Amino acid sequence: MTSDLKRTMDNTSTATSTSTSTSPTATPPSAGSGVLVPRQETPGGQDSEHTAGRIGGGLFDPKQLLTSLPDALRKLDPRVMVKSPVMFVVEIGSVLTTALAVADPGGWFGWAITVWLWLTVLFANLAEAVAEGRGKAQADTLRRTKTGTVARRLANRDTQGPEERVPGTELRTGDLVVCEAGEVIPGDGDVIEGVASVDESAITGESAPVIRESGGDRSAVTGGTKVLSDRIVVEITAKPGETFIDRMIGLVEGAARQKTPNEIALNILLASLTVIFLLAVVTLQPFAVHAGAEQSLIVLTALLVCLIPTTIGALLSAIGIAGMDRLVQRNVLAMSGRAVEAAGDVSTLLLDKTGTITHGNRQAAEFLPVQGASGEELADAAQLSSLADKTPEGRSVVVLAKERYGLRERHEGELAHAEWVPFTAQTRMSGVDVDGTKVRKGAAQAVLSWVTEQGGHAPEDALRSAEEVSEAGGTPLLVAVEEDGAAARVLGVIHLKDVVKAGMRERFGRLREMGIRTVMITGDNPLTAKAIADEAGVDDFLAEATPEDKMALIRHEQADGKLVAMTGDGTNDAPALAQADVGVAMNTGTSAAKEAGNMVDLDSDPTKLIEVVEIGKQLLITRGALTTFSIANDVAKYFAIIPAMFAVAYPSLDDLNFMRLASPESAILAAVIFNALIIVALVPLALRGVRYRPLGADRMLRRNLGLYGVGGLIAPFLGIKLIDLLISLIPGVG
Amino acid sequence: MSDLLAAVAQVSALIAALALVHRPLGDYMARVYSSERHLRVERWMYRAVGADPDAEMRWPAYLRGVLAFSLVSVSLLYLLQRVQDKLPLSLGFAPIDPDQAFNTAASFVSNTNWQSYSGETAMSHLTQTAGLAVQNFVSAAVGMAVAIAMVRGFARSRTGELGNFWADLVRGVVRILLPISAVAAVVLVALGAVQNFADIHSVTTLTGDHQRLTGGAVASQEAIKDLGTNGGGFYNANSAHPFENPNGISNLLEIFLLLVIPFSLPRTFGTLVGSVRQGYAIVAAMAGIWLAGVIAVTWLEFAHPGAASQLAGGSMEGKEQRFGEGGSSLFAVSTTMTSTGSVDSFHDSFQGLSGGVLLFGMMIGEIAPGGVGSGLYGMLVMAVVAVFLAGLMVGRTPEYLGKKLGSRQIKLAACFILITPALVLIGTAVAMATGEGESSMTNTGAHGFSEVLYAYTSASNNNGSAFAGFGADTVYHNTALGLCMLLGRFLPMVFVLALAGSLAGQTPVPATAGTLRSDKPLFTGVLVATIVVVAGLTFFPALALGPLAEGLAV
Numbered sequence A: 001m002t003s004d005l006k007r008t009m010d011n012t013s014t015a016t017s018t019s020t021s022t023s024p025t026a027t028p029p030s031a032g033s034g035v036l037v038p039r040q041e042t043p044g045g046q047d048s049e050h051t052a053g054r055i056g057g058g059l060f061d062p063k064q065l066l067t068s069l070p071d072a073l074r075k076l077d078p079r080v081m082v083k084s085p086v087m088f089v090v091e092i093g094s095v096l097t098t099a100l101a102v103a104d105p106g107g108w109f110g111w112a113i114t115v116w117l118w119l120t121v122l123f124a125n126l127a128e129a130v131a132e133g134r135g136k137a138q139a140d141t142l143r144r145t146k147t148g149t150v151a152r153r154l155a156n157r158d159t160q161g162p163e164e165r166v167p168g169t170e171l172r173t174g175d176l177v178v179c180e181a182g183e184v185i186p187g188d189g190d191v192i193e194g195v196a197s198v199d200e201s202a203i204t205g206e207s208a209p210v211i212r213e214s215g216g217d218r219s220a221v222t223g224g225t226k227v228l229s230d231r232i233v234v235e236i237t238a239k240p241g242e243t244f245i246d247r248m249i250g251l252v253e254g255a256a257r258q259k260t261p262n263e264i265a266l267n268i269l270l271a272s273l274t275v276i277f278l279l280a281v282v283t284l285q286p287f288a289v290h291a292g293a294e295q296s297l298i299v300l301t302a303l304l305v306c307l308i309p310t311t312i313g314a315l316l317s318a319i320g321i322a323g324m325d326r327l328v329q330r331n332v333l334a335m336s337g338r339a340v341e342a343a344g345d346v347s348t349l350l351l352d353k354t355g356t357i358t359h360g361n362r363q364a365a366e367f368l369p370v371q372g373a374s375g376e377e378l379a380d381a382a383q384l385s386s387l388a389d390k391t392p393e394g395r396s397v398v399v400l401a402k403e404r405y406g407l408r409e410r411h412e413g414e415l416a417h418a419e420w421v422p423f424t425a426q427t428r429m430s431g432v433d434v435d436g437t438k439v440r441k442g443a444a445q446a447v448l449s450w451v452t453e454q455g456g457h458a459p460e461d462a463l464r465s466a467e468e469v470s471e472a473g474g475t476p477l478l479v480a481v482e483e484d485g486a487a488a489r490v491l492g493v494i495h496l497k498d499v500v501k502a503g504m505r506e507r508f509g510r511l512r513e514m515g516i517r518t519v520m521i522t523g524d525n526p527l528t529a530k531a532i533a534d535e536a537g538v539d540d541f542l543a544e545a546t547p548e549d550k551m552a553l554i555r556h557e558q559a560d561g562k563l564v565a566m567t568g569d570g571t572n573d574a575p576a577l578a579q580a581d582v583g584v585a586m587n588t589g590t591s592a593a594k595e596a597g598n599m600v601d602l603d604s605d606p607t608k609l610i611e612v613v614e615i616g617k618q619l620l621i622t623r624g625a626l627t628t629f630s631i632a633n634d635v636a637k638y639f640a641i642i643p644a645m646f647a648v649a650y651p652s653l654d655d656l657n658f659m660r661l662a663s664p665e666s667a668i669l670a671a672v673i674f675n676a677l678i679i680v681a682l683v684p685l686a687l688r689g690v691r692y693r694p695l696g697a698d699r700m701l702r703r704n705l706g707l708y709g710v711g712g713l714i715a716p717f718l719g720i721k722l723i724d725l726l727i728s729l730i731p732g733v734g
Numbered sequence B: 001m002s003d004l005l006a007a008v009a010q011v012s013a014l015i016a017a018l019a020l021v022h023r024p025l026g027d028y029m030a031r032v033y034s035s036e037r038h039l040r041v042e043r044w045m046y047r048a049v050g051a052d053p054d055a056e057m058r059w060p061a062y063l064r065g066v067l068a069f070s071l072v073s074v075s076l077l078y079l080l081q082r083v084q085d086k087l088p089l090s091l092g093f094a095p096i097d098p099d100q101a102f103n104t105a106a107s108f109v110s111n112t113n114w115q116s117y118s119g120e121t122a123m124s125h126l127t128q129t130a131g132l133a134v135q136n137f138v139s140a141a142v143g144m145a146v147a148i149a150m151v152r153g154f155a156r157s158r159t160g161e162l163g164n165f166w167a168d169l170v171r172g173v174v175r176i177l178l179p180i181s182a183v184a185a186v187v188l189v190a191l192g193a194v195q196n197f198a199d200i201h202s203v204t205t206l207t208g209d210h211q212r213l214t215g216g217a218v219a220s221q222e223a224i225k226d227l228g229t230n231g232g233g234f235y236n237a238n239s240a241h242p243f244e245n246p247n248g249i250s251n252l253l254e255i256f257l258l259l260v261i262p263f264s265l266p267r268t269f270g271t272l273v274g275s276v277r278q279g280y281a282i283v284a285a286m287a288g289i290w291l292a293g294v295i296a297v298t299w300l301e302f303a304h305p306g307a308a309s310q311l312a313g314g315s316m317e318g319k320e321q322r323f324g325e326g327g328s329s330l331f332a333v334s335t336t337m338t339s340t341g342s343v344d345s346f347h348d349s350f351q352g353l354s355g356g357v358l359l360f361g362m363m364i365g366e367i368a369p370g371g372v373g374s375g376l377y378g379m380l381v382m383a384v385v386a387v388f389l390a391g392l393m394v395g396r397t398p399e400y401l402g403k404k405l406g407s408r409q410i411k412l413a414a415c416f417i418l419i420t421p422a423l424v425l426i427g428t429a430v431a432m433a434t435g436e437g438e439s440s441m442t443n444t445g446a447h448g449f450s451e452v453l454y455a456y457t458s459a460s461n462n463n464g465s466a467f468a469g470f471g472a473d474t475v476y477h478n479t480a481l482g483l484c485m486l487l488g489r490f491l492p493m494v495f496v497l498a499l500a501g502s503l504a505g506q507t508p509v510p511a512t513a514g515t516l517r518s519d520k521p522l523f524t525g526v527l528v529a530t531i532v533v534v535a536g537l538t539f540f541p542a543l544a545l546g547p548l549a550e551g552l553a554v
Helices: A063-067 A069-074 A085-103 A108-146 A244-253 A261-282 A284-291 A297-307 A310-329 A337-345 A375-386 A392-405 A444-453 A460-471 A504-513 A526-536 A547-559 A571-579 A591-596 A608-646 A651-656 A664-688 A697-729 B003-034 B040-049 B059-082 B098-109 B125-155 B165-191 B218-227 B248-272 B276-303 B307-312 B324-337 B352-363 B374-392 B407-434 B436-440 B445-460 B475-504 B521-552
Strands: A150-154 A163-167 A176-180 A189-193 A195-199 A210-213 A231-236 A332-334 A348-352 A358-369 A419-421 A429-434 A437-443 A475-483 A489-500 A517-521 A540-542 A564-568 A582-586 A599-601 B201-204 B210-213
Touching (some): A063 A108, A085 A108, A085 A261, A108 A244, A108 A297, A108 A310, A108 A664, A261 A284, A261 A608, A261 B374, A261 B407, A261 B521, A284 B445, A284 B521, A297 A664, A310 A332, A310 A337, A310 A608, A310 A664, A332 A337, A332 A608, A348 A547, A348 A608, A358 A392, A375 A392, A375 A429, A437 A444, A444 A475, A460 A489, A460 A526, A489 A526, A504 A517, A504 A526, A504 A608, A517 A547, A547 A564, A547 A571, A564 A571, A564 A608, A571 A582, A582 A591, A582 A608, A608 A651, A608 A664, A608 A697, A608 B521, A664 A697, B003 B248, B003 B324, B059 B098, B059 B125, B125 B165, B125 B248, B125 B374, B125 B475, B165 B218, B218 B248, B248 B276, B248 B324, B276 B324, B276 B374, B324 B352, B407 B436, B407 B445, B407 B521, B436 B445, B445 B475
Parallel strands (some): A564 A582
Antiparallel strands (some): A150 A163, A189 A231, A195 A210, A332 A599, A419 A429, A429 A437, A437 A475, A475 A489, B201 B210
């Protein structure tokens, strides 16, 4: 079904609507109630008309570096730079070396260092600009849907009264507007009258229309979406400028972006490292003077820039923006970066059973004949009696009969003189009377009373079978037949089962390995709940759950210091969504739910919660990995620069120059160039995020330490040596 | 037995003894600091200072206690030195000069025990016993109290309370330091150390020279000097003096005393936070660094090339024949890495690279295993930093022992780790820039620079040992080093206690399979790497111009 977990992190296509899925079921059908949930099957392919330009894809395109250049240059403004203390120091250093180079215009070395220091700053700004640029394109597309809608406002708030035409931007909360087929809904609101199919592709990228109707949990409509059929009256719930689209534009543009708690903490650590290295470099001069090797300010500045953690300093904000962006690519809007970070920390996932763990409707899984009836006989009667049952349960009986016993599917029209008894919520039975034979199928109680009415009795083995099915968490349906006026007899039991989606057990297993406990929330009785919980492999379940129970569970988990994530769509989910640390509201849900959650899933796919957690973790890992890499890099830079500075005064220090770099100048320059280029080299990684696999903490740490810690130690030795070789090839240098 | 084999045997015996003792001692200390009972003698003391030992303190109150007590200590010790000539047991010594008295007061209260004087020719019996020896006990107990407060920060939840400073201070002295040093003093006397209040003896040596021998309460001061990782010797020659450290056995005993509390406190920590494995991870990081230092210095000293060294079986300049290369190297590494600073050989005379190792042992912040108490809290702060980096790499916002490490915690930890490098580098740089450094050097070039670097590294990290060539008794250095000692001791305590307070107030996060395990060898490795890399990157340029330039030239 929907989100395929293996969707790789470097999501190559412009894939928003890869979800070939159904628009989700907003309300779980209660067993046997026969309520049909609107489900629109979507064709598997992508609808390019709707997806074009929406998502910039996960791949880094070198062209973005060029297009983002103007933005990067604008960011050289010191008032902007000061927000990133590390890069601000580099900028000050660049200004200093520029002044020194101007004062001594003859020295190539000063100019070379100056140019590369400016490039270092520029590369850092480019990384951020590229990350932001991807959001800007999306924002532009969204803006287009916003402009120029005209609203048909009802003058007196009378749904049948006169209309007036006003621009969409003038609507106030509480206004009533009419929308008919072909019109764009002018603002966020709730349907208070009518039912309509709505094309929400402008927001979700999903081309299949969805049903919006007054009352219930599917009443919310979003401004900018288009009514395809019928007429609805919408009560506006959002102020102008604060609509969902407005917020979405703000989010993808990063305008509302604030530093997240962990980003702030990391920035503090980086700033303090910068101070330490600043001290180490500033105090070096008196030591050097004593050694008889006074250093030029250019060399000291170069040393400082190489030491301070520029790599992570340059990429930190790009990593944060890209993390939000990766969520957007999966059609999830996070209202704050804080929520994304919290997702990485989640230790309890609350998952609704229906639609998330199971397919959302019960299906016939088995025929259990009783009283000597044969399987074929039971299947035949079951099929016949289910033809008039249009509920998914009824359909599944027909399908099972075909699959198990090869019974050809029959249609109501095929049988002459047949009198069909359709399924209703009152009778809870369906069946057919044909040629003096009456066949019935339905809820155990209903069929048993029918059998008794027809002079039959309740056979013990049928009751036992029904009991067993119940104990296994299923729902038993009875099939009975009355032939030619004889006493009615029960043929057997149909085992209706909540079918767990494929692959859920593995998924929960992986979550467990990541240290995340899954709790299934269901309105079922504890027996049924336990059976499904066991089958799906969740760690715990909450049966017969009311919204209050859910709330209490969240509070209980949080009191133990755990972070809780959940999804929800109904108005009664809103308090729990607000209470949860990560609350993902379904886009199909009510505005109350969307308001309460800190993320909105435009695909309305509850299983996506798992991906949200993974993206949160990936964001944190990327930060940690690049910080480690950045610090580990310094070791090699010391081995390049220190001998270059002091081997003249103390020839013994040339032993440290085991890279055998050509000359002091080329060694220092090589370190500075490496320091600048590594930023550009790591931009794709920062945007894409490091590869994430759900592993236990130990294995994950070992893997990332090896890759980014040890790798960070070794890489610059190779890089600096290579750059030094190239520099020494330039005539007149080295 | 060859010298090398003897060295290996000594290290092995030492490790075995520490392994044997750290559990009972660590558990005992945990009981001492969590006990509800007060001894009668303790009650007297509380009454004397008017403290309520059962009142829980939040971190500002705890800090006020630490600072107030230390300020009073500095003042009293200063005063005592300035008027020692007018008090009993003066031995006829003159009062100490103001700058030196300040330096000494700062030195002993900050548990540094840097000595810019010669004990036997400057300090009266009363100053030595009522002043210096008392500070040996209480300054050590203050360090342990702060460490315990830090541990409580991890162990406690949903409260800002860190215990009672006065109770922790008094218990540290009465129940831990006094009993152990009493036993150790008796053993040292049995091994030949002196213990008296005698006047100065004048003796005529075999060659007919006259020599003045000062006796005193040497063995008792020796015991607490090492046990409390103080390091201030009764005699100028410190533990190289036969009255302080008569033979190889007493040498090994003194090394054991240096290390026993710092290596046992992680056990106390583990016990108090409810997981001894957490303590093992910390002690393993300490032991790993310490052992690497011992091996490096021992090897460098044995392997030194040159005719004289080969005849002597190693570079023996500045070392006692009684202890040899092995005993001297083991002592030197242990004393520099425990912030003790007592010496049984002259660090100035060690090989260039060995000197670098000794310097580096201090530069990592005296945490492997570090001073009593200060080693543990310093290591825990480094663990906070290591967890912050490594924790991100497992995909969670960092947490250590169930406590979240957010911006406040990182801010405090960052301030903590900034202080001593800043003091070392700025102190050395100002001394070098003003010429005060060069005028106090005995040697020129790289080694001369090492002397200055060593002095400021030692003072700022509260070690107290010196490259003996450095002429420390100038007004400038007495003042500057005194300030380094005080700031290097008490500023970090401010941040440690604030950090402990912020941790104690949190609700713990339960550990899951996704949580970074801080009780595994992998974490110990990360911790060691963080310590070495951060200190290495900070001090590499300075080390390159001192010990590396000198050592690589050989």
